[in-house]
Amino acid sequence: MFIVQKIFQDLYVLSWDVALTVVNLLSPKRKIGHVTPAGHPGADGKWPEFVPPKDGDSRCSCPALNAMANHGILPHDGKNIKFTELGSLIRTTYNFAPSFCYFVPNYAANMLNRSYSKDSFDLVDLDLHNGIEHDASLTREDSALVPDQSKPHLPFVKELLSLASGKDAEGNPLLTPKDLSEYSTKRRVDARLSNPNFTLSKFHKMFGSSNSSTMLTIFGGRIKDLEAVLIDERLPDSWESRIVRPMGLTMMTFNKTVLAVEKGINEQKYEAKLKAAAQPETNVPEASSG
Ligand SMILES: *[C@@H]1O[C@H](CO)[C@@H](O)[C@H](O)[C@H]1NC(C)=O
Numbered sequence: 001m002f003i004v005q006k007i008f009q010d011l012y013v014l015s016w017d018v019a020l021t022v023v024n025l026l027s028p029k030r031k032i033g034h035v036t037p038a039g040h041p042g043a044d045g046k047w048p049e050f051v052p053p054k055d056g057d058s059r060c061s062c063p064a065l066n067a068m069a070n071h072g073i074l075p076h077d078g079k080n081i082k083f084t085e086l087g088s089l090i091r092t093t094y095n096f097a098p099s100f101c102y103f104v105p106n107y108a109a110n111m112l113n114r115s116y117s118k119d120s121f122d123l124v125d126l127d128l129h130n131g132i133e134h135d136a137s138l139t140r141e142d143s144a145l146v147p148d149q150s151k152p153h154l155p156f157v158k159e160l161l162s163l164a165s166g167k168d169a170e171g172n173p174l175l176t177p178k179d180l181s182e183y184s185t186k187r188r189v190d191a192r193l194s195n196p197n198f199t200l201s202k203f204h205k206m207f208g209s210s211n212s213s214t215m216l217t218i219f220g221g222r223i224k225d226l227e228a229v230l231i232d233e234r235l236p237d238s239w240e241s242r243i244v245r246p247m248g249l250t251m252m253t254f255n256k257t258v259l260a261v262e263k264g265i266n267e268q269k270y271e272a273k274l275k276a277a278a279q280p281e282t283n284v285p286e287a288s289s290g
């Protein structure tokens with residue numbers, strides 16, 4: 001019974017998502033500078049004051065949700081958040097589509113065996129291992145090595161941002177799908193080799209590539225903005241979502257970027273390179289000619 005209900009709900013969300021994708025294609029874009037809707041935090045580029053987390057505040061493995069709490073868009077202590085209020089706040093802050101904003105808190109409630117319509121959660125609850133939180137993060141060490149997932153591991157973030165190979169019209173560095181595939185490859189292999197408890201299901205691989213795709217879509221790959229959000233978990237002054245379609249980023253549109261990042265991940269190739277590098281000098285010419 002539960003499974004039938006679940007599939008039905010997913011089908012409903014998917015058809016809704018397809019409809020929103022069509023509406024997006026047919027409607028005028030939002031004006032640059034007015035992407036965040038009037039009357040909501042961030043409208044006209046004015047985000048509520050950034051206050052770093054205090055002792056006892058609840059934070060999680062997700063930089064985008066932590067940033068919302070740090071600006072008081074979610075409760076600053078990160079506690080007692082209703083599943084039903086999360087979606088609309090994600091929608092106005094980041095301009096994800098309503099279908100996506102309904103799906104994510106529902107998924108989280110399900111994972112925690114709580115009621116979407118009645119219950120609440122603290123941000124840290126989202127770090128249930130292999131629920132939402134999973135290994136090979138681009139911004140955290142694996143939870144078996146560092147159980148507290150609330151803070152970024154800066155060496156990872158800095159290495160990721162240093163890979164930016166694109167440029168915008170003004171010459172500012174941009175992360176590209178290829179950069180994210182490259183760093184995801186490295187993190188998956190390194191995490192597998194260094195964490196005896198490493199696991200990563202197909203589902204969580206796609207989930208991880210979805211995180212990366214958020215950096216490319218919502219944040220447009222812009223290094224300056226990503227530094228603020230990934231290092232300080234802060235939204236820069238006058239920042240707004242790079243998604244200008246009125247119905248926001250639908251799952252269907254998002255999926256294209258997710259698949260591109262995921263397809264570009266090649267663990268075998270990276271491992272072969274590691275092996276070649278570990279071999280004695282004399283073998284190098286042979287290896288590189290093959
Ligand atoms: C949710 O319920 C399932 C099935 O009863 C159980 O296996 C799982 O551990 C529960 N999860 C949590 C977070 O309580």
Ligand SMILES: *[C@@H]1O[C@H](CO)[C@@H](O)[C@H](O)[C@H]1NC(C)=O
Pocket residue numbers: 060061062063132133134135136137138139140184207208209211212
């Ligand atoms: C994606 O986000 C989840 C939740 O914040 C995190 O546990 C996971 O490691 C991230 N994946 C990647 C590849 O960064």
Ligand SMILES: *[C@@H]1O[C@H](CO)[C@@H](O)[C@H](O)[C@H]1NC(C)=O
Pocket residue numbers: 143144145196197
């Ligand atoms: C890692 O795996 C070992 C052996 O299976 C287990 O004893 C330990 O509790 C695990 N650690 C974590 C943090 O899951």
Ligand SMILES: *[C@@H]1O[C@H](CO)[C@@H](O)[C@H](O)[C@H]1NC(C)=O
Pocket residue numbers: 014017251252255259
């Ligand atoms: C995303 O793409 C995968 C693989 O093609 C597909 O199975 C899935 O249904 C797609 N999801 C959405 C929301 O379009």
